Amino acid sequence: VDGTAEMIFSGDELLRGDVLNTNQSYLGERLLDLGFLATHALCVTDDLAALTAAVRDSLTRRPAVLVLSGGLGPTEDDLTREAVAAALDVPLDHQDDLLRAIQDRFAGRGFAWSESNRKQALLPRGAAAIPFSGTAPGFTMERDGTLLIALPGVPWELKDMWQKHVEPLVTGRLTGEETARAAGARSGRAVSSPTGWAAVPAAAHEVRRLRAFGIGESMLADMLSDLDWHDPDAILGTRASLDGLTLILRGQATPEGRRKLDVLQERVCATLGDKVYSLTNEDLPVVVGDRLRAAGLTVAVAESCTGGLLAKRLTDIAGSSEYFLGGVVAYDNLVKTGLLGVDETLLQTHGAVSEEVAAAMAEGVCRAIGADCGLSTTGIAGPDGGSEDKPVGLVYVGSVVKGVTRVERLRLWGARDQIRERAACSALDLLRRRLPR
């Protein structure tokens, strides 16, 4: 990591708990990929003095990058321009060319123009406007080695601006003068920043994200200990979530750096084997879909405890209709016997939550829908309905691939939602492991 970054978010809706701050996690991840470790991320109330103090306070720590988000709209609560000008002790200038660009944008989209929108053409002196996709222009400024970047608060506008304009600016690894010139050229104006932006990354970073499923905490600890990897130039991080483990490999984007990452990646894959399902950060339903498409196979699902979630995960993917035919949510046993043709004696003998019924459900849905592959789930998601024999979290996932049935028994933990999510992911992963790469 070559420098530090800070983030300031304005908006009372973040402080009242009305919305989750997804901008923070997006920016934090993107900054880290570019080589900047965020040390502070502050949400601050819509108050000029508080926001100004926050900007000033951040600048005293001299981060390489300070990202501001929100407060660029036309209302009285939009105070980012004013706060940056006050914190940096510069005036706000009206930018005629920016005003015209904003008016053109409004006209082009048929939005009503209000005089309050004139405010959006104000910029702190020395700032360069960032081209905008929504209605609010962002801006960049430099001060004492910090690159200050002001972005909209609307998540899609922020992402769009970041991807199209900010990331190229930062990855360009320009000197301060070049940065200012480039930003100025882009906005069509000269930029008067007197200082260079010093703390750019020395070399571009390379980040690889591998995804794996079916690795518990203790297995992960053993794996990392066996790996015994301590090269500071190729760092391995992990992140656990319900749909598995993300292994994050970070290094330098140089031939030597990539070689080190290749060695690390090979060793991780050798240790985890078939549990690694993507080398390119793809979600499990995407990987399953790709394998089905490649093999020319179709799939159908029969769900009890996941209650539609497994089908939902598969159909989250646009284009899934190429291989996903449909499913049956067999919540009531009459649906299991009726639509899926599960033998009633199986239900009586073994109960709905059993290996036998999971197998019969997967086979039944293949038959009923005419699919090449079938997946099934049956289990106790809780919080009620558990017994000593069949506790909450007991789940069977069944699979049929070209006529061959295989069932796995799971002991899942957590709340109802978590058990259902894990059961759906486990079923997807079972199919993934049975399909050719």
Next chain:
Amino acid sequence: VDGTAEMIFSGDELLRGDVLNTNQSYLGERLLDLGFLATHALCVTDDLAALTAAVRDSLTRRPAVLVLSGGLGPTEDDLTREAVAAALDVPLDHQDDLLRAIQDRFAGRGFAWSESNRKQALLPRGAAAIPFSGTAPGFTMERDGTLLIALPGVPWELKDMWQKHVEPLVTGRLTGEETARAAGARSGRAVSSPTGWAAVPAAAHEVRRLRAFGIGESMLADMLSDLDWHDPDAILGTRASLDGLTLILRGQATPEGRRKLDVLQERVCATLGDKVYSLTNEDLPVVVGDRLRAAGLTVAVAESCTGGLLAKRLTDIAGSSEYFLGGVVAYDNLVKTGLLGVDETLLQTHGAVSEEVAAAMAEGVCRAIGADCGLSTTGIAGPDGGSEDKPVGLVYVGSVVKGVTRVERLRLWGARDQIRERAACSALDLLRRRLPR
């Protein structure tokens, strides 16, 4: 609002974007309900100097409440105890009774005890331990009118501690001395705080959350303008999300305050009519489930564009097996004709995305599963598959209630996920409106 609050979260995982800060939105909402407006919420890197400076900085603003979250575990990165002690210039004391409580907890759960866990029995001098459900004790302290509350970072441990111990402490509206005595009694130790906690709410607040569906932005603006409500003692806020609108009514928990809230609530309900689906902040699938249960009716679903999401939303609710029998995800047209018995000529004449097919799907699933009510969705979720006649976002939702079919045509907007979520909620709401209260 009677006082300000601040939050400090420690943990690099929040700054790297590995996890969303759900603790912030939870605490922000709870604090506001108690009468404290959060003005600052800071995520800070796991560094003693940075965390100490953040605590010190917050205390200079004299918030009524400062909540810290995270950094209470046994590892080197857990620095909250040390930072609070440094910021308040007090030593850390080893609490023998707390150590025994932690050791008992570990033994009781069969967790392995490690000497590093001894660190969790350290508290800044003057702090009172908060009883703990997980493995990390929290603590409270008072300084110059600020009540400092340190909680674990694990979301369920934080919520549990907040609900069971912190909220009662705060809502007790005790004077500082009483607060300290109560906290001391609870932890079995005397508390040496020399200062009173002054900025407690003058009166308890009452917050009501009404939920409504089917209200667009312009309708909301008109409604608020018609309402013309400006009583500062009964405040109306709104929050929009994919499953509808939350109307937040805030006032005083006094007889007079409640009367004002009653008037406001009545006027909101009179304006929005049948669009209000809960006066007690219940989710739409809960309300639908309650009405089905009360009417003694069962339901089944037939999904095309929502691909399992509608069934998932219904089965998110524990106990939904009382009224939800099952469903068919009819992604491929062969499933529509096969399992649901949709007439092939309907598909040929009108296309799968049509009023006629939506009706036939809802009727078909009632027949196939033997349910009293049926719901269906068919539409174009995008991003591909749209045409001029049938653009992305065109969705039909169908319903059958005791043999009578009704279909609604929707023009939804947004990305694939959003269109699917809105379609599922629209189907649930259609059923809700057709069921007796």
